[in-house]
Amino acid sequence: MRKILSVLIVFVISFSARAELSIQITQGIDNPIPIAVVPFSWDGAGVLSEDVADVVVGDLEQVGEFRALSPGNMLSMPSEASEVFYNDWRTLAQDYLLVGTINRAPGSQLVQVQYEFFDVNRELKLAGEVLTGSVAQLRDIGHEISNIVYELVTGTRGAFDTQILYVVAENEGTEYNNFRLEKADYDGQRPQVLLESGEPIMSPSWSPDGQDVAYVSFETDLPRIYIQNIASGQRRQITNFPNINSSPVWSPDGSMLAMVLSKDGSPDIYVQNLNTNELIRVTDHPAIDTEPSWSTDGRSIVFMSDRTGQPQIYQMAIGAASYEVERLTYDCFQCMKGAFLPDGVNLVHVRRETRQSQYQISILNIETLRVISLTSTSLDESPSVAPNGSMIMYATKFDGRGVLDAVSIDGRVKFRLPSSRGDVREPAWSPFFN
Amino acid sequence: MLKQRNQIFKLGAVLFALITLVACSSTSESDDAMDASQGSSTSNSSSAQSSAASTSGQLTQEQIRAQNAIQQTVFYFDFDVAEFQAEDRQTLVYHARDLAANPNKRVRLEGHADERGTREYNLALGERRANGIMNFLIVNGASRSQLEVVSYGEERPAATGSNDQAYSRNRRVEIVSR
Numbered sequence: 001m002r003k004i005l006s007v008l009i010v011f012v013i014s015f016s017a018r019a020e021l022s023i024q025i026t027q028g029i030d031n032p033i034p035i036a037v038v039p040f041s042w043d044g045a046g047v048l049s050e051d052v053a054d055v056v057v058g059d060l061e062q063v064g065e066f067r068a069l070s071p072g073n074m075l076s077m078p079s080e081a082s083e084v085f086y087n088d089w090r091t092l093a094q095d096y097l098l099v100g101t102i103n104r105a106p107g108s109q110l111v112q113v114q115y116e117f118f119d120v121n122r123e124l125k126l127a128g129e130v131l132t133g134s135v136a137q138l139r140d141i142g143h144e145i146s147n148i149v150y151e152l153v154t155g156t157r158g159a160f161d162t163q164i165l166y167v168v169a170e171n172e173g174t175e176y177n178n179f180r181l182e183k184a185d186y187d188g189q190r191p192q193v194l195l196e197s198g199e200p201i202m203s204p205s206w207s208p209d210g211q212d213v214a215y216v217s218f219e220t221d222l223p224r225i226y227i228q229n230i231a232s233g234q235r236r237q238i239t240n241f242p243n244i245n246s247s248p249v250w251s252p253d254g255s256m257l258a259m260v261l262s263k264d265g266s267p268d269i270y271v272q273n274l275n276t277n278e279l280i281r282v283t284d285h286p287a288i289d290t291e292p293s294w295s296t297d298g299r300s301i302v303f304m305s306d307r308t309g310q311p312q313i314y315q316m317a318i319g320a321a322s323y324e325v326e327r328l329t330y331d332c333f334q335c336m337k338g339a340f341l342p343d344g345v346n347l348v349h350v351r352r353e354t355r356q357s358q359y360q361i362s363i364l365n366i367e368t369l370r371v372i373s374l375t376s377t378s379l380d381e382s383p384s385v386a387p388n389g390s391m392i393m394y395a396t397k398f399d400g401r402g403v404l405d406a407v408s409i410d411g412r413v414k415f416r417l418p419s420s421r422g423d424v425r426e427p428a429w430s431p432f433f434n
Numbered sequence: 435m436l437k438q439r440n441q442i443f444k445l446g447a448v449l450f451a452l453i454t455l456v457a458c459s460s461t462s463e464s465d466d467a468m469d470a471s472q473g474s475s476t477s478n479s480s481s482a483q484s485s486a487a488s489t490s491g492q493l494t495q496e497q498i499r500a501q502n503a504i505q506q507t508v509f510y511f512d513f514d515v516a517e518f519q520a521e522d523r524q525t526l527v528y529h530a531r532d533l534a535a536n537p538n539k540r541v542r543l544e545g546h547a548d549e550r551g552t553r554e555y556n557l558a559l560g561e562r563r564a565n566g567i568m569n570f571l572i573v574n575g576a577s578r579s580q581l582e583v584v585s586y587g588e589e590r591p592a593a594t595g596s597n598d599q600a601y602s603r604n605r606r607v608e609i610v611s612r
Contacts (some may be wrong), residue, residue: 174594200589202553222584223557244561244585247554260554267558288558304555311555336552350552359550379596381552397596426553 055142064413188417530574560585
């Protein structure tokens with residue numbers, strides 16, 4: 001009886017955890033690449049806590065360019081090259097095949113994951129290696145295999161081992177009284193609380209090496225900028241100027257922090273040198289200047305200003321005179337929160353086409369001036385680009401709650417990270433960690 | 435020290451009376467005040483300035499009006515607009531006079547926005563709204579040192595929900611005593 005009970009409890013727990021974290025693919029593409037990922041064999045006792053093949057399938061299907069064959073439809077279950085019959089996979093119209101084995105590393109608690117990846121049509125082994133880690137790292141190993149597969153097929157570096165920051169706000173009635181800064185895998189798995197407060201937390205951003213985060217906390221009753229080391233949890237207050245201190249964003253080389261200060265009357269863009277603490281004023285205008293981001297070369301700042309009456313996006317070199325500001329958006333009622341993709345040409349932003357329009361995550365090519373709008377849900381905001389430029393994560397509303405969605409850069413694929421409690425907002429996609 | 439504060443207080447009270455006098459003579463609302471003074475509410479006045487003002491029934495009435503007016507501490511704004519609504523003007527004048535009459539009083543002006551538009555822009559809009567009220571209070575007699583402005587942007591809504599009714603309640607500045 002006791003045994004049955006404990007099994008039941010385990011079932012309930014794992015069920016609720018799954019409900020909290022499962023990804024929902026809300027829009028896929030018409031002709032995804034067919035790939036067979038055979039469940040990896042395991043020679044140890046019991047069941048592993050992570051199914052590595054499942055992690056890979058989740059990764060590849062999420063970005064929408066792949067469709068994995070269901071194991072129930074497989075004609076054979078090879079786990080290494082000698083067991084692979086290409087004909088089985090051609091019959092099933094699969095272009096690619098991934099197989100693997102997991103073994104306990106001799107004389108240790110570690111496990112070895114050996115995988116092999118094949119091009120079915122060319123009957124060619126494209127990759128294969130042995131990855132070693134703890135059982136707790138099986139997810140990371142799965143993401144690493146996904147990165148290799150993704151890069152071999154698409155030519156683009158995979159970002160499956162990256163992470164996200166975001167803010168969760170919980171309310172009792174109308175009163176928001178719990179704010180959390182959290183970090184999770186890019187797919188929302190393994191969430192971790194970095195800071196919890198009864199006062200608002202805003203604007204999380206990553207240092208370029210992925211070791212530190214900057215954010216705004218109202219914990220002193222006033223918005224102030226803090227930097228926190230992820231590994232040690234150590235944090236320090238960076239600013240204490242009168243009025244608004246917000247929008248901290250690291251320069252690409254990590255030496256400077258762009259920010260918004262309204263100490264001189266209205267919000268303006270400043271850059272603080274983190275080594276010397278020298279503060280450089282970038283914009284000087286009585287209107288609202290905010291939402292700084294860095295150009296890819298780190299020499300200029302993209303920002304939003306309502307100096308013409310409505311928010312538009314501008315760019316200005318650091319140290320340039322006020323009249324040298326360049327306006328980047330014209331044909332929208334409001335264009336906000338601009339940031340360049342890694343290519344330095346395409347500008348992701350929040351666009352409200354006309355006064356009557358929704359807020360849409362859009363991309364403007366500043367050379368051709370072509371605009372693509374990627375989303376059409378409700379109150380879409382806070383776009384953050386994956387470090388490989390393949391996807392954009394953003395905040396939206398669903399069923400009256402804040403949730404995080406991601407959309408591929410061509411708008412064809414979308415997925416959602418549900419959460420069980422509270423409003424989730426302000427995603428910040430990490431850089432590559434290595 | 436205590437004596438000094440007392441003097442400031444007296445000065446403030448006199449100032450308050452003067453301003454009230456000027457205000458009364460310059461508005462056309464004094465008829466209403468006369469009508470209302472027939473009621474019994476005059477005796478309820480327990481304001482700190484009663485000794486300075488009790489010589490005139492009209493002034494006491496004005497004090498009641500002032501006391502009632504400053505009970506309103508939330509001021510609403512139209513969408514994308516930083517100026518407070520015209521009907522709140524007189525109430526804010528009373529707040530300014532109250533601050534002028536009570537130099538030790540400190541208030542915090544908390545600016546808020548609705549959820550539409552980006553969070554950083556809303557943080558700035560909340561500050562712009564609170565600054566607008568701060569400047570109005572200063573022009574009307576409050577001291578800069580009595581006022582602190584903080585914007586919460588869209589982070590602390592008064593009403594949840596994504597509809598016009600919630601939005602209109604969320605675009606606001608709250609005057610909070612410290």
